[in-house]
Amino acid sequence: MNDLTPGELDRLESAHETFSPKNGVAKARLLEALTADVPRHPRSQWKARFEAMRGNRIQIAMAAALVMAVVGVWQSTSPRSLFGATLQAMIDAKGYSCDMFDIAPGDGGDENATLGSRVFWALNGDERIEGIALGKVREIEIHRPGRSGLKLLPDAKEFKVLDESISREFSFGLFGQLSQYKGRAESRLGAKEIRGCKVNGFVIPWSSLTGREAPGNAKLSIWLDSSTSLPVRVDCTGFVPNQAGVVRLENFQWGVQDAKLFDTSIPPGYAPAPKSDVTDEQITEYVVYGLSVFAKYNNGKYPAVKYVYGDEQGEALRSLMGMDPKAQGWVKLDKKIVWKTPKEGEFAHGTSGLSWINGLQREHPECVYHGRTVTSKDAEKVLLRWRRDDGRYRVIFGDLRASDESAERLKELEAK
Incomplete structure (x- = not known):
């Protein structure tokens, strides 16, 4: 355990708080905690507080x-x-x-x-x-x-x-x-x-x-x-x-x-930060799941905002679903986790998926979300898009299909 980073120790500690040998969900959270790479529900430990304040x-x-x-x-x-x-x-x-x-x-x-x-x-x-x-x-x-x-x-x-x-x-x-x-x-x-x-x-x-x-x-x-x-x-x-x-x-x-x-000169001794091992395909899966859950409980409508703040829209989803204030949210999508009810899983993974959108808006060039004007009925309209490392754009449409498009094609799609 001495080789763990402060962040890893923090995630282990926060997961352990709710761990019970008889609780399969809590056990899954414990195993997932050390590799968590999405925003977690705010906690009192320094790392969680730092991440929350970073969002603020x-x-x-x-x-x-x-x-x-x-x-x-x-x-x-x-x-x-x-x-x-x-x-x-x-x-x-x-x-x-x-x-x-x-x-x-x-x-x-x-x-x-x-x-x-x-x-x-x-x-x-x-x-x-x-x-x-x-x-x-x-x-x-x-x-x-x-x-x-x-x-x-x-x-x-x-x-x-x-x-x-x-x-x-x-x-x-x-x-x-x-x-x-x-x-x-x-x-x-x-x-x-x-x-x-x-x-x-x-x-x-x-x-x-x-x-x-x-x-x-x-x-x-x-x-x-x-x-x-x-x-x-x-x-x-x-x-x-x-x-x-x-x-x-x-x-x-x-x-x-x-x-x-x-000064934006790179200091001596610094190396390029490793790119996230989360692929665009995985991000797309998480985001599509979050949006699908939100639309399911909101008459086919997605969050009607410009910036999708994870905490805000997660709490909005809690209200739409009628979930208990203590219901666990912001858990990365994992089909191996068995929840007591399907609805608990929808909320847990749906809130996490919505948080990924905010991460895209913060970190990815030219990420735009059109939830104000695009609903699940707008199958051919662009709901969300961001630029990939190869210069193409990952596009999620109103019906939650996804494809990669050139800049020229994206202009045509967004003109519809």
């Missing part, structure tokens, strides 16, 4: 959008001169860094804060995100507008070049979009002090700022320095369904960031 980073991601959200609020609720001062202050700063914390309720009303990431941002749109667990940087992602990025795994000394076309939910380009926000703050939080700073706070729905979906009833609570109008704290709530946790951006350091932070 991508959903909330990145500070550029949050800062421009602040501009939008001041634009719609404050005098024009104050908005001008806020915008000018951010331009003058030319960059910033901040910490991202996972805030959970503690005993007696206290907060338990876990540092999950550090964010660095430059005025030209370059971004660096450092994923942290147990006080160590476990993962680094560098994104640069219009250019390839870099992902580093310091523990394994591995790297992955990030294609410039990999979808980013938020980027420097939102400056123009969010500065046009005309909405109003949902409520004012009043004035208080945070770390010796006098601040004023607002609550704003995330969707009204970005025009994009987010899990649950996602909101931002934004606290601005009364003297500089710059953010001091940003609390993001409602991003994880049925959880009361908060993702907090704090410890903002405004100013020009070191250009070396955004």
Whole structure:
């Protein structure tokens, strides 16, 4: 056991919690845990928490959008001169860094804060995100507008070049979009002090700022320095369904960031990260199963969203199926597992299949999901597609058939 990695030890520990020699399902989970390669249901161990927070980073991601959200609020609720001062202050700063914390309720009303990431941002749109667990940087992602990025795994000394076309939910380009926000703050939080700073706070729905979906009833609570109008704290709530946790951006350091932070040169001693041993055929099988289960219990309709967040759509499936809150979900499709009822298996494997879509949207270039407009009745329309390593596109149609198509053929299909 001493040769196991921290991640393997964590998966073994979490599976062992529910293991019983008389429980065939739990035994299967134990055997599967050491080779799990899909998002698991969030647990309390550091690795599971790190993966959950990594998902939150991508959903909330990145500070550029949050800062421009602040501009939008001041634009719609404050005098024009104050908005001008806020915008000018951010331009003058030319960059910033901040910490991202996972805030959970503690005993007696206290907060338990876990540092999950550090964010660095430059005025030209370059971004660096450092994923942290147990006080160590476990993962680094560098994104640069219009250019390839870099992902580093310091523990394994591995790297992955990030294609410039990999979808980013938020980027420097939102400056123009969010500065046009005309909405109003949902409520004012009043004035208080945070770390010796006098601040004023607002609550704003995330969707009204970005025009994009987010899990649950996602909101931002934004606290601005009364003297500089710059953010001091940003609390993001409602991003994880049925959880009361908060993702907090704090410890903002405004100013020009070191250009070396955004250097995408491969460090000495790093090797290419091995490609996933999960094939496109397997991914297709998992995804098709998840979508088929969702459509079965939703009158032939797939998740009607642009971004398929695994937790959100998994909980939606739980509701559609009328499953107990304790029903096990997010288990990789495995026909060898025998469930007490077929419905339990549908939910367990269906939620896992839906989570794979979010993984495709995060990691695969040019992945697009058309669940808003395509249903199971649209047999010839493209429901989901992503670009394979060979340049072709894996296409899943409305009737859940799959095929590989050229870029030219894909354009014809999506024009239907």
